[in-house]
Amino acid sequence: MSRQLALAAIFLALGWGFWVSPDFKAIAAGVAIFLFGMLSLEEGFKAFTGGTLERILQKFTNRLWKSCLFGVVTSTIMQSSTLVSIITISFLSAGLLGLAQGIGIVIGANLGSSTGAWIIAGIGLKIDIAAYAMPILTFGVILVLNSNKALKGTGYVLAGIGFLFLGIHYIKEGFDAFQDTIDLAAFAMDGVAGLLLYTLIGIIATVITQSSHATLALVITALAAQQITYDNALALAIGANIGTTATAVIGALKANVAGKRLAAAHVIFNVGTGIFALILIQPYTAAVEIGSRWLGIAADDYILKVALFHSLFNLTGTLIMLPLTERLSRLLETHLKPKPRTVSAPRFITESMLGMPDAGLEAARKELQHLFSNVFDVMALVLHADPIRLRRGESLELLANPPERVRSIDVDEYYQSRIKPLHGSILDFLARMETNGPQSRQAFMLRSASQDLIEALKDLKHLQKNLVRFLGSPNPYLRKEYVLIRQRLALLLHALEQLRSEPPESVTLTLDVLGAGVEEKDIVANGQLDRLIRERRIDAETATSLMNDSAYAYDIAHNLLAMSRVILARFEPVMHEIEHQLHLDKQELKSVLDQTVRGEQPKVQVTP
Numbered sequence: 295m296s297r298q299l300a301l302a303a304i305f306l307a308l309g310w311g312f313w314v315s316p317d318f319k320a321i322a323a324g325v326a327i328f329l330f331g332m333l334s335l336e337e338g339f340k341a342f343t344g345g346t347l348e349r350i351l352q353k354f355t356n357r358l359w360k361s362c363l364f365g366v367v368t369s370t371i372m373q374s375s376t377l378v379s380i381i382t383i384s385f386l387s388a389g390l391l392g393l394a395q396g397i398g399i400v401i402g403a404n405l406g407s408s409t410g411a412w413i414i415a416g417i418g419l420k421i422d423i424a425a426y427a428m429p430i431l432t433f434g435v436i437l438v439l440n441s442n443k444a445l446k447g448t449g450y451v452l453a454g455i456g457f458l459f460l461g462i463h464y465i466k467e468g469f470d471a472f473q474d475t476i477d478l479a480a481f482a483m484d485g486v487a488g489l490l491l492y493t494l495i496g497i498i499a500t501v502i503t504q505s506s507h508a509t510l511a512l513v514i515t516a517l518a519a520q521q522i523t524y525d526n527a528l529a530l531a532i533g534a535n536i537g538t539t540a541t542a543v544i545g546a547l548k549a550n551v552a553g554k555r556l557a558a559a560h561v562i563f564n565v566g567t568g569i570f571a572l573i574l575i576q577p578y579t580a581a582v583e584i585g586s587r588w589l590g591i592a593a594d595d596y597i598l599k600v601a602l603f604h605s606l607f608n609l610t611g612t613l614i615m616l617p618l619t620e621r622l623s624r625l626l627e628t629h630l631k632p633k634p635r636t637v638s639a640p641r642f643i644t645e646s647m648l649g650m651p652d653a654g655l656e657a658a659r660k661e662l663q664h665l666f667s668n669v670f671d672v673m674a675l676v677l678h679a680d681p682i683r684l685r686r687g688e689s690l691e692l693l694a695n696p697p698e699r700v701r702s703i704d705v706d707e708y709y710q711s712r713i714k715p716l717h718g719s720i721l722d723f724l725a726r727m728e729t730n731g732p733q734s735r736q737a738f739m740l741r742s743a744s745q746d747l748i749e750a751l752k753d754l755k756h757l758q759k760n761l762v763r764f765l766g767s768p769n770p771y772l773r774k775e776y777v778l779i780r781q782r783l784a785l786l787l788h789a790l791e792q793l794r795s796e797p798p799e800s801v802t803l804t805l806d807v808l809g810a811g812v813e814e815k816d817i818v819a820n821g822q823l824d825r826l827i828r829e830r831r832i833d834a835e836t837a838t839s840l841m842n843d844s845a846y847a848y849d850i851a852h853n854l855l856a857m858s859r860v861i862l863a864r865f866e867p868v869m870h871e872i873e874h875q876l877h878l879d880k881q882e883l884k885s886v887l888d889q890t891v892r893g894e895q896p897k898v899q900v901t902p
Contacts, residue, residue: 324460324461324511325461325511325512326461327457327460327461329461330457330461331453331454331455331456331458331459331460331461334434334450334451334453334454334457337450337454355391355395355398355399358394358395358398358616358619358620359398359616360398361394361395361397361398361399361402362398362399362401362405362612362616363402364402365378365382365398365399365400365401365402365403365404365405365406366402366405366406367402367406368399368403368406369402369403369404369405369406369407370406370409378399378403378406379400379403379560381650381653382399382400382403382556383396383553384553384644384646384647384650384653385650385653386553386555386556387550387552387553387644387646387647387653387657393552393555393556393559393623393626393627394619394623396556396559397556397559397563397615397619397622397623398619400556400559400563401563401612401615401616401619402612404535404538404563404567404608404611404612405605405609407506407538407608408601408604408605408608408609412598412601412605427456427457427459427460428456428460430452430453430455430456431452431453431456431457431460433449433452434449434450434451434452434454434455434456435449435453436449437449437452438450438453443730461511483526484525488525488526488529489525489529489572490529490572491529492522492526492529492530492533493529493530493532493533493536493568493572494533495530495533496509496513496529496530496531496532496533496534496536496537497533497534497536497537498533498537499512499530499533499534499537500533500534500536500537500538500540501537501540506534506535506537506538509530509533509534509537510531510534513527513530513531513534513600514527514601517596517597517600518597524596524599524600527596527600528575528578528579528603529572531603531604532568532571532572532607533568535564535567535568535604535607535608536564536565536568538564539557539560539561539564539565543560543561550632550641550642550644551630551631551632553644553646554630555623555626555627555630558626558630559623559626562622563615566611566615567607567608567610567611567614567615568607570607570610570611570614571607571610571611578603578606578607579603581606582599582603582606583599585602585606586598586599586602589602637668637712637716638668638711638712638713638714638715638716639715639716640664640716640719640720640723641661641664642657642658642660642661642664643657643658643661643719643720644657647727648723648726648727648728649728651727651728651729651733652733654723654727655727655733655737658720658723658724658727658737658740659860659861661716661719661720661723662720662740662743662744662857662861663794663862664716665713665716665717665720665744665747666747666790666857668712668713668716669713669747669748669750669751670685670787670791671712672703672705672708672709672712672713672751673750673751673754673783673787674784674787675703675708676703676754676755676757676758676761677754677761677780677784677787678699678700678701678765679693679784684784684787684788684791685788685791687788687792690788693780693781693784693785694777694781695777696765696766696773696777697765697780700762700766701762702758702762703758705754705755705758706755709751713748713751717744717748720740720744721741721744724737724740724741739860740861742856742860743856743857743859743860743861744857746853746854746856747853747854749849749853750850750854753846753849753850753853754783754846754850756846757779757843757846757847757850760776760839760843761776761779761780761843764776764836764839765777765780769831769832769836771826771831771832772831772832772836772840775817775822775840775844776840778815779843779844779847782812782815782847782851783847783851786812786851786854787854789804790808790854790855790858790862793805793858793862794862796862798862801858801862802859805858805859805862808855809852812848812851812852812855816844816848817840817844818841818844818845823837823840823841823844826840
């Protein structure tokens with residue numbers, strides 16, 4: 295309701311402004327066109343976030359200074375610190391970045407956003423920018439109509455630039471005409487009161503427009519038309535920098551606690567930098583004068599001085615905050631803790647990731663690991679093992695003996711309460727995500743992995759009936775075979791749990807070895823079942839049950855291994871093909887198993 299009232303108030307204010315002043319129409323239209331240009335620019339760059347930007351982000355943010363530089367460069371290129379912040383929040387929520395890296399990117403993005411002020415002040419008001427806007431818009435629209443994603447994205451970028459230029463032109467024209475009717479400079483305020491009032495106006499303007507670039511465009515064009523004073527323009531620039539945090543906060547509302555921590559860091563940095571600039575406004579103004587002389591900026595060129603001021607206080611904030619980033623990260627992690635959630639609630643996937651496929655797919659992979667943890671607990675109980683002790687690897691030797699107490703577990707109840715809701719959330723998320731090419735293949739693999747996990751649990755439910763019946767059988771041969779089935783499945787669960795902490799490059803080899811072990815111990819394939827029947831150790835009826843249950847155990851193991859190949863290593867098309875070539879053949883697997891049995895260190899020579 296409050297949003298609807300705010301929207302109605304804005305509409306009424308705009309309607310009144312259009313009614314009383316034709317010149318106000320030009321300014322308002324200029325802002326609208328400028329904002330539409332920002333949206334087009336963001337839409338265009340989103341076309342290139344389907345892998346390229348994400349891989350660059352992962353590669354070049356392994357150091358804090360690299361993270362900051364990445365923020366500067368991407369914000370400068372995109373002319374949108376908002377898009378950079380939203381991408382960073384999504385990647386942080388997916389676990390692809392650490393909090394300190396994310397803070398570094400946001401700090402750099404703020405510094406990079408200063409280039410927008412220089413473009414507006416140095417180009418937008420010095421030349422006939424509308425003359426350049428028209429051909430750029432023409433080419434942009436032609437490319438937007440193309441079906442190719444890359445060309446369409448390029449078209450949106452060009453259209454965005456064209457609309458930005460056109461918006462600046464109309465804002466400038468509006469203020470030039472406004473000068474002949476109303477002199478806003480007459481309402482200028484000096485001193486601390488004016489500084490605080492215009493800072494507040496800058497914050498409000500940026501919250502409304504959701505773009506500090508749009509506010510800076512208004513500030514610089516109004517200053518060029520002498521509608522505001524230089525001192526008031528500086529205060530408005532500070533307010534714009536503080537107000538831009540509203541976008542990050544809104545973007546973090548649908549993010550998990552990691553995204554909220556980054557949004558909080560964004561607010562702390564921008565507000566802290568703004569307060570610092572307000573307190574030291576006089577030294578900053580003096581520094582701008584010195585810098586202007588060094589850069590050859592004319593003494594009366596106040597619009598370039600505003601751009602210099604904006605860069606200067608962002609640079610100062612960056613130099614102050616970067617050394618404190620690690621401490622700020624620890625502070626946020628201490629005070630912003632995740633809310634208690636049920637085991638069936640998603641922990642990684644969020645609505646904000648649907649438009650960021652690489653971040654979303656990585657989050658889905660982690661969510662499947664969460665689902666595996668839930669399934670692990672249920673499977674452990676069915677196998678008469680304590681989930682915590684099995685996960686830690688405690689007392690594994692006891693699995694070679696029948697359990698002290700045999701009981702049946704209600705798998706359906708556990709499935710409905712712990713498994714099904716989370717599984718459904720993952721499938722819904724993957725179905726709604728925007729993917730193409732290799733990303734679509736990965737989404738398919740993740741869906742298949744989730745199904746493998748559910749099938750393994752269902753097979754174990756079917757196996758449970760005879761497991762409970764024969765683990766306490768008076769026939770020692772039959773009892774031994776069911777103890778072995780229980781032991782092998784429990785040890786496999788433990789091995790897969792241990793793999794979650796192993797480096798991705800070692801996962802494939804280990805899974806191959808585990809898979810070979812499953813094949814070797816299949817009692818139908820290795821002839822054990824035939825021996826038991828031939829030697830009259832078991833009768834025909836129990837032999838049938840044992841054969842069926844052995845098949846269940848075989849399918850459970852293979853489904854768990856297939857699922858693990860997908861969720862225990864990050865998916866990358868090139869690495870996936872390399873890993874496929876590195877899979878061991880049967881002879882190599884037999885060699886590895888023989889070496890392991892002898893207690894030797896396995897030696898593997900793989901020929902791609």
